Amino acid sequence: MTRDAKGLPTRTLVGYADRWAAAPGDTLSFMTSSFGPERYRAELVRLAGDVSAPGHNERVVANDANRDYPARRQEIHAGSYAEIADSAVLQRLKSFTVALFAWPTTPGRGRQALVGKWDEAKRAGFLLAIGADGTLTLELGDREGRTATISTKAKLLAREWYWLSASYDTVSGAVTLQQQPLAHYAKATDRAAVATDIHLGALAIDNGRPLTFAGLVETASDRRPRAIARYNGKIEAPRLASRALDPAETEQLQGQDLPAKLRPSLIGFWDFSRGISSTRIEDLSDARHHGLVRNLPTRAMKGHNWDGTVRDWTLAPEHYGAIHFHENDLYDAGWQKDFDLTLPADLPSGIYAMRLTAGEEIERVPFFVRARPDAAAGKPRALFLVPTCSYMAYINERQSFDGALGEQGAGHVPGLGAEDLFLNQHREYAYSFYDTHEDGSGVSISSRLRPTLNVRPGHSTSWVGPGGAGPWQFAADLDILGWLESQGFDYDIATDEDLHREGLNLLSRYPVVLTGSHPEYHSTRMLDALQGYLQRGGRLMYLGANGFYWRIAFHSELPGVIELRRTEDGVRDWQAEPGEYVMSFSGEYGGLWRRIGRPPQMLAGVGFAAQGFDVSSYYRRRPGSFDPRAAFIFEGIGKDEKIGDFGRVGGGAAGLELDAVDRLLGSPPHTLLLAASENHSNVYLMVPEEVTSTIPAVSGVDCAGVRAELAFFETPQGGAVFSTGSIAWAGALNHEAGRNNVSRITGNVLKRFLDPAGF
Secondary structure (H helix, E strand, O other): OOEOOOOOEOOOEEEEEOOOEEOOOOEEEEEEEEOOOOEEEEEEEEEEOOOOOOOOEEEEEOOOOOEEEEOOOOOOOOOOEEEEOOOHHHHOOOOEEEEEEEEEOOOOOOOEEEEEEEEOOOOEEEEEEEOOOOEEEEEEEEOOOOEEEEEEEEEOOOOOOEEEEEEEOOOOOEEEEEEEEOOOOOOOOOOEEEEEEOOOOOEOOOOOOOEEEOOEEEEOOOOOEEEEOOOOEEEEEEEEEOOOOOHHHHHHOOOOOOOHHHHHHEEEEEEOOOOOOOOEEEEOOOOOOOEEEEOOOEEEEOOOOOOOOOOOOOOOHHHOOEEEEOOOOOOOOOOOOOEEEEOOOOOOOEEEEEEEEEOOEEEEEEEEEOOOOOOOOOOOOEEEEEOHHHHHHHOOOOOOOOOOOHHHHHOOOOOOOHHHHHHHHOHHHOOOOOOEOOOOOEOOEEEOOOOOOOOOOOOEOOOOOHHHOOEOOHHHHHHHHHHHHHOOOOEEEEEHHHHHHHOHHHHOOOOEEEEOOOOOEEOHHHHHHHHHHHHOOOEEEEOOOOOOOEEEEEOOOOOOEEEEOOOOOOOOOOOOOOOOOEOOOOOOEOEEOHHHOOOHHHHHOEEEEEEOOOOOEEEEEOHHHHOHHHOOOOOOOOOOOOEOOOOOOOOOOEOOEEEEEOHHHOOOOOOEEEEEEEOOOOOOEEOHHHOOOOOOOOEOOOOOOOOOEEEEEEEHHHEEEEEOOEHHHHHHOOHHHHOOHHHHHHHHHHHHHHOOOOO
């Protein structure tokens, strides 16, 4: 472990691959950045078992890419904005009027650009901005280097809509600035209008800079564009005219239709309600100054005219003409490539990583290799479905030091690890679905095209298990793969992205599908494929909990990025604003699958019931386990035997997040409740969707509903489902080298599920 000058653990080498899913013969590109080392050694390794677990299995695979590489520092340029390319029309601009609706969320948090064609280095052009003092400002710069800044001197209120405008007449030097709030509060002082004259020469609008919204763009030292003066908040309906309009004319710009009388003067009349699912913004003026958004700001946002009568942007996009920009939005880190890796044509399916070593610093950049097309033929093999959507949801999660979950949710003070300390210092590495932006709005878009510091073997999350030592997500799933290999089961892997793309065709090649420990996030295509698979005789082993919980959407144009809306229910670290429950990527209603009429119990027999993050517990057999239909599951298991009173996750197989059978939520009527956990602590609480009133008895010490349940049921055409109901199950599989009852039960089920004889 590398330590900084203060002796604290830190990271000095980070990297990412251009994709997570690959196939034998494919070539992947790797991007790295160093905070100290001048060189590093790269090696391809196969991972089966978490590197922090006893007896883990990490094997070096020979490859031409295994060699030393020079290290270098690469920067991340976060912050979303919109950009209109420079044009002859813009360059000829002398006098102008600019106007827009704005809903600022952090006025007073430094200078923030709203709209401008501005050269920051030369201070040339024009810029409408929120000044460092939180007031509306207009900055002007002429070709002689002279500048002027005009302010309304009235501070904007956060989270309030304003109509903001400015004009400049190059002949008279007349300047106007208007700050018009749309809501009226007693004693508020946020309304202002300024009319003055300035004495500048011709403005340097022909400065070669693009016209931008929500930020300015400069060229960074790595020659990539970088947003500065980044804005937090919404912008809607920006307008640009080629002359100074009078007040009555400026008011006409508030409408959604382009005013016919002003048409000759308008060179920008943008409508952000168009192309919501894309990265494009459209200009309705004859100048056709269409543009692009960068770093994926949030779209399908309520505009100033939203009145609550419509809550779906696809039905009334004119009510959703706003874009919410954030200073640390990020889609693609955009680093330069450091090396390529071509996978051997005969590489077995599995989880791999490029292991980068520089002294004590070790960075493993994982990726997931599909099977060759003919690999599923012949001997039956299981498919392990890697829950990469859930990995993406948690990328660079900051609950330990930013969120409320940390100490109270874990029942202990989270000890911060190297990744926590690094991320706390590097906000530009962006956030997870469990975090909020600087303005308090929830993070609803997450991309894997950046260093993913917590999707690493050996990584734990400091709020998981006593002392924060339990494996979580990726590391826990490696325990499952390690168990499969140690028990001699043949398997292939595929990712959530593969499932979203290929659907039922992917699953139908396999007799059994195994989930990871926490498959929480699914797109509609993914869930449809799993349900279709089970209706056609497929067999599912759900080896975790809190699965099939949230609906997400993939972007239709950009790879490696998903969207979530945390709507009216569920365990949420933030809540979407009312009226903003429909995802911009797909136009689908977001939130819990349960609230969309597809609870996880319908698919897996169990669904999310409770959670806690201190110690884990064990299961006891229930009458269903003695049903002859379940006899194969409990071969070799004693009648009164505790199941899973051991494991790497809090000392038990029943822990962290717990699922239970619920007929009312869709558990099939013939579901066998095989075993249930007991004796959970008061840190474990019922999930909010199970608590419909404010009652005190909701914890593991006083509520019978706080339990994990083991379940089994048959599906049509000879299929079946086995569910463990606990995230901690995976951490118990390899206890005492797999000689334990959790391993025995799991092995019994997998052997039977691989048997083609129907249920």
